[in-house]
Amino acid sequence: MSRNFIDGNEIRITVKDKIFCDVEFFTGEKFENLEPRRLFPVSGLSEYITFLDENGEEQFIVRKLDNMEPLQKELLLGCLEEYYRIPKITRLISRSEKHKIWLWNVETDRGNYTFEIINHIQSMKMFYDKRILIKDGNDNRYEIPNIYELDKRSQKLILPDM
Amino acid sequence: MIPKDLLINKPASEKIVAIAEEQFKGKEKPLFAVVGDLAVDSRYGEGAVYVTDNRIVAVGDGFDDGFISLDFTNIAEISVKRMYGNAVLKAKTTGGSTLDLMRFTFAVADMCDAVADFITKVNEGETVENRFAAVEVTFRNLRSFCPKCGRKLASPTSECLNCKGKKKMVSTLYRYIKPYMGKLIFCIFLSIITTGAALVPPYVTSMMVDNIIPNRDKRMLVIIILFLLGVYFAQYAIGALRSYILRVAGDGIIADLKKEIYAKAQYLPMKFYDKTSTGSVINRVNSDTTVLQQFMLRITQEAVVQLFMMIGIIIIMLSMNWRLTLLSLIPVPVVVVCSRFFGKKIGPLYRRIWRRGVAISSILADTIPGIRIVKSFSKEEKTIKKFSYHIDDWMAEDKKVAKVAAIFPAAITFLITCGSVIIWFVGGKMVIDTPDKLSLGVLVSFISYTSMFYTPVNFFANLSDSYQNALASTEKVMDIINAEPEHDFGKGSEMGVMQGRIEFRNVNFSFDRSKKVLNDINFVIEPGDVVGIVGTTGSGKSTLINLLMRFYDDYEGEIFVDGVNIRDIDMSYYRSQIGYVQQEPMMFRDTIFNNIAYSLPGAHPEQVLNAADIANAHGFISRLPDAYDTMLGERGVGLSGGEKQRLSIARAVLKNPGILIFDEATSAVDSETEKLIQDAINRLIRGRTTLMIAHRLSTLRKANKIIVVDKGNIIEFGSPEKLMALKGKYYKLIQIQSMSEQVAAEKAAENFE
Ligand SMILES: Nc1ncnc2c1ncn2[C@@H]1O[C@H](COP(=O)(O)OP(=O)(O)OP(=O)(O)O)[C@@H](O)[C@H]1O
Ligand SMILES: [Mg+2]
Numbered sequence: 001m002s003r004n005f006i007d008g009n010e011i012r013i014t015v016k017d018k019i020f021c022d023v024e025f026f027t028g029e030k031f032e033n034l035e036p037r038r039l040f041p042v043s044g045l046s047e048y049i050t051f052l053d054e055n056g057e058e059q060f061i062v063r064k065l066d067n068m069e070p071l072q073k074e075l076l077l078g079c080l081e082e083y084y085r086i087p088k089i090t091r092l093i094s095r096s097e098k099h100k101i102w103l104w105n106v107e108t109d110r111g112n113y114t115f116e117i118i119n120h121i122q123s124m125k126m127f128y129d130k131r132i133l134i135k136d137g138n139d140n141r142y143e144i145p146n147i148y149e150l151d152k153r154s155q156k157l158i159l160p161d162m
Numbered sequence: 163m164i165p166k167d168l169l170i171n172k173p174a175s176e177k178i179v180a181i182a183e184e185q186f187k188g189k190e191k192p193l194f195a196v197v198g199d200l201a202v203d204s205r206y207g208e209g210a211v212y213v214t215d216n217r218i219v220a221v222g223d224g225f226d227d228g229f230i231s232l233d234f235t236n237i238a239e240i241s242v243k244r245m246y247g248n249a250v251l252k253a254k255t256t257g258g259s260t261l262d263l264m265r266f267t268f269a270v271a272d273m274c275d276a277v278a279d280f281i282t283k284v285n286e287g288e289t290v291e292n293r294f295a296a297v298e299v300t301f302r303n304l305r306s307f308c309p310k311c312g313r314k315l316a317s318p319t320s321e322c323l324n325c326k327g328k329k330k331m332v333s334t335l336y337r338y339i340k341p342y343m344g345k346l347i348f349c350i351f352l353s354i355i356t357t358g359a360a361l362v363p364p365y366v367t368s369m370m371v372d373n374i375i376p377n378r379d380k381r382m383l384v385i386i387i388l389f390l391l392g393v394y395f396a397q398y399a400i401g402a403l404r405s406y407i408l409r410v411a412g413d414g415i416i417a418d419l420k421k422e423i424y425a426k427a428q429y430l431p432m433k434f435y436d437k438t439s440t441g442s443v444i445n446r447v448n449s450d451t452t453v454l455q456q457f458m459l460r461i462t463q464e465a466v467v468q469l470f471m472m473i474g475i476i477i478i479m480l481s482m483n484w485r486l487t488l489l490s491l492i493p494v495p496v497v498v499v500c501s502r503f504f505g506k507k508i509g510p511l512y513r514r515i516w517r518r519g520v521a522i523s524s525i526l527a528d529t530i531p532g533i534r535i536v537k538s539f540s541k542e543e544k545t546i547k548k549f550s551y552h553i554d555d556w557m558a559e560d561k562k563v564a565k566v567a568a569i570f571p572a573a574i575t576f577l578i579t580c581g582s583v584i585i586w587f588v589g590g591k592m593v594i595d596t597p598d599k600l601s602l603g604v605l606v607s608f609i610s611y612t613s614m615f616y617t618p619v620n621f622f623a624n625l626s627d628s629y630q631n632a633l634a635s636t637e638k639v640m641d642i643i644n645a646e647p648e649h650d651f652g653k654g655s656e657m658g659v660m661q662g663r664i665e666f667r668n669v670n671f672s673f674d675r676s677k678k679v680l681n682d683i684n685f686v687i688e689p690g691d692v693v694g695i696v697g698t699t700g701s702g703k704s705t706l707i708n709l710l711m712r713f714y715d716d717y718e719g720e721i722f723v724d725g726v727n728i729r730d731i732d733m734s735y736y737r738s739q740i741g742y743v744q745q746e747p748m749m750f751r752d753t754i755f756n757n758i759a760y761s762l763p764g765a766h767p768e769q770v771l772n773a774a775d776i777a778n779a780h781g782f783i784s785r786l787p788d789a790y791d792t793m794l795g796e797r798g799v800g801l802s803g804g805e806k807q808r809l810s811i812a813r814a815v816l817k818n819p820g821i822l823i824f825d826e827a828t829s830a831v832d833s834e835t836e837k838l839i840q841d842a843i844n845r846l847i848r849g850r851t852t853l854m855i856a857h858r859l860s861t862l863r864k865a866n867k868i869i870v871v872d873k874g875n876i877i878e879f880g881s882p883e884k885l886m887a888l889k890g891k892y893y894k895l896i897q898i899q900s901m902s903e904q905v906a907a908e909k910a911a912e913n914f915e
Contacts, residue, residue, distance in 0.1 A: 081204075084246040085245065110204060119437075121517060141247045
């Protein structure tokens with residue numbers, strides 16, 4: 001069985017309920033209530049988007065979003081943003097340890113939040129020498145797109161553990 | 163009204179409470195409530211749901227009036243939709259529209275699951291009291307944190323193992339030193355002698371310069387020389403003895419440390435190993451212990467010795483000339499301040515180095531055992547490259563440390579030298595100006611003492627470097643030593659021969675919050691039942707067994723064996739009563755005999771032969787040149803999959819367990835071997851409660867009960883006949899498989915014609 005790869009410009013989508021969308025092909029074929037998902041949620045944010053139906057069955061995969069109409073692309077990315085919630089940390093307000101559990105109080109692009117990390121080594125990962133992904137004690141995720149763009153104090157707190 | 167002691171996960175904001183109070187103005191009381199942590203637009207914010215026995219009220223900014231109320235009778239379906247890093251409590255009304263009741267991160271997902279479960283089950287006709295009890299359990303689990311340290315407890319009443327077993331770094335380290343205290347103190351005693359001896363020569367110098375040489379006293383010279391020789395001999399002989407004893411004691415410390423970490427690692431829960439790389443465990447046992455031991459010796463030996471030396475020298479210097487002594491102490495505060503600064507600078511660097519060391523060990527632990535794969539894909543070069551990359555990374559980091567670690571001692575030494583230059587200058591002037599106050603001999607020996615004095619100062623200045631390094635390692639070693647072991651609350655409570663009645667009651671489980679793996683599992687297996695567990699791959703079959711084996715114990719709900727909660731049974735007794743043949747049979751680097759006898763140490767050879775026979779393994783073993791003495795490689799290299807499988811069955815047989823579990827015991831073998839293994843299993847299961855996971859349904863002929871698992875739910879349970887009559891999933895699976903068997907048979911027939 002071969003996967004059904006298509007290009008971004010072959011479809012038109014209408015977002016229905018935040019993370020669900022209807023898809024119409026230019027050939028006239030129609031799908032309803034599909035859920036787009038990233039196949040590479042960590043490394044490829046706007047390529048290889050798979051579309052699942054209500055039973056979780058894959059219908060097709062969009063290779064790249066680049067050749068989608070800008071408006072369409074925006075719609076789809078908005079849809080994905082709803083699903084993938086990875087707040088970007090913009091500042092580490094404070095960090096304290098109590099009995100081996102670290103409490104991070106952070107400022108993110110979605111507001112301030114406090115979360116727990118049990119183990120820094122296991123919960124933080126650095127990519128391309130600047131991007132840091134964090135998973136907290138509840139398996140929520142956070143991202144620091146570029147650690148060197150944070151303020152000096154945050155850097156000083158975070159970098160020794162990387 | 164809202165009761166004061168409402169079951170709620172955390173206090174809601176005033177705004178929400180106000181709206182909720184408006185809703186529950188009359189007599190009606192909510193049973194429980196969940197406060198969420200996200201707003202509808204996925205920013206951090208607040209929302210809440212209040213649940214009574216017949217309706218749910220969701221409060222939040224996303225609703226037109228700030229809230230929405232839904233009667234249970236209007237809810238067709240309610241569930242938690244887990245997304246990525248967030249989830250939504252969704253309800254479908256009987257009218258066909260869907261509503262998002264609340265959005266939240268995984269931090270509150272468990273409680274929202276409880277809400278959805280509550281409403282669904284109540285709608286299905288279960289009593290409110292029953293379901294509310296289940297909700298209470300979820301909330302209690304959430305709240306069962308240790309009041310001291312805030313860690314989650316295994317059960318609300320249990321003691322916090324973390325706090326109980328927690329020892330401060332110093333007291334832990336002290337425990338390892340204690341057995342060798344006698345030796346170490348003796349060593350300190352010896353080194354005080356050698357230190358004292360080292361202080362003699364400068365004193366002798368001043369005698370030479372001031373008395374013997376000016377007086378041309380040859381007799382005294384000879385005496386002095388012989389005396390010096392004696393002192394030197396004693397110093398080095400005692401030094402040799404000391405380093406021998408010290409090394410032996412040091413080896414003892416490190417051996418104890420390694421043994422203890424390894425022992426501790428054996429009792430750590432599976433959860434620890436799911437998350438921790440083998441490399442980092444190996445690193446801790448091997449290199450971190452060495453760093454620690456060296457540090458301990460430094461602290462208990464050299465530090466003491468250097469301290470004595472420092473005090474001794476200061477006393478001698480003071481007795482010689484107090485002015486000069488004070489002068490020579492000038493750089494000391496600077497040195498102390500510098501070394502503190504240095505410690506702060508280098509500490510984080512050592513943590514980074516540690517992380518890189520782990521990366522390297524992880525690659526080793528990953529690729530060396532996987533060398534077959536590496537070779538089969540011709541990935542040697544790539545593996546080498548990856549390894550080199552990490553080594554280079556480590557090197558770059560170490561270079562940073564090297565810079566700091568090189569500059570600092572040089573700077574310190576320079577400061578110290580400045581100190582002695584001051585002495586040269588001031589002392590020289592004093593000898594010239596007022597020779598009666600300071601003689602030449604005293605100045606010369608004073609200068610020697612000054613340079614000796616700075617050895618301890620230097621040592622203490624550099625101690626922060628090795629302290630920081632040791633700290634990084636200590637943390638990691640402590641990680642294991644202080645980690646919570648598997649909970650064994652029922653230690654000592656054994657219950658004779660197990661009958662094998664197994665009951666799962668409201669069991670929920672997830673490896674991590676992002677995905678629920680088992681959902682509200684309920685079933686009862688009677689003693690002697692042979693139960694087939696079927697379901698698509700990844701549906702949670704092995705996980706079910708993992709829970710029964712108590713590999714993971716942070717599930718919700720309860721599991722009973724013979725009516726006793728398995729958490730209350732002695733762990734090692736409990737596991738000894740269960741024969742578990744795993745999906746991936748695991749052998750050790752040992753002989754076949756020992757591998758089988760692993761389950762029953764000290765087994766009689768005939769018992770082992772018998773077990774091998776029952777497992778249909780005796781045949782192939784006896785044909786091996788070394789038969790039962792055949793040495794297997796690591797993880798059982800040297801045997802085929804089916805052979806390993808049969809050895810692991812033999813292992814289970816030898817144990818003579820009350821409950822047998824087979825996880826895909828015949829997945830990796832041809833149909834002939836499958837038959838052999840199947841025969842072995844059939845011989846084994848007589849009279850024992852048996853759980854069999856199988857993809858090939860033909861292996862389940864003996865089963866009198868079938869559990870069908872689908873996406874973490876038990877969707878069918880009962881006798882095969884009953885399930886066939888049900889025409890559900892099991893029926894479908896049977897149809898598909900017998901169809902393909904039929905096709906295969908037809909094909910075979912065609913080929914013969
Ligand atoms: N250690 C683990 N950590 C996280 N998730 C896990 C872990 N082990 C299993 N899972 C996940 O749990 C789910 C159930 O796994 P399980 O091994 O129970 O499946 P199974 O029914 O035994 O499948 P199979 O028939 O292939 O053996 C799978 O989705 C799997 O990805
Ligand atoms: Mg399995």
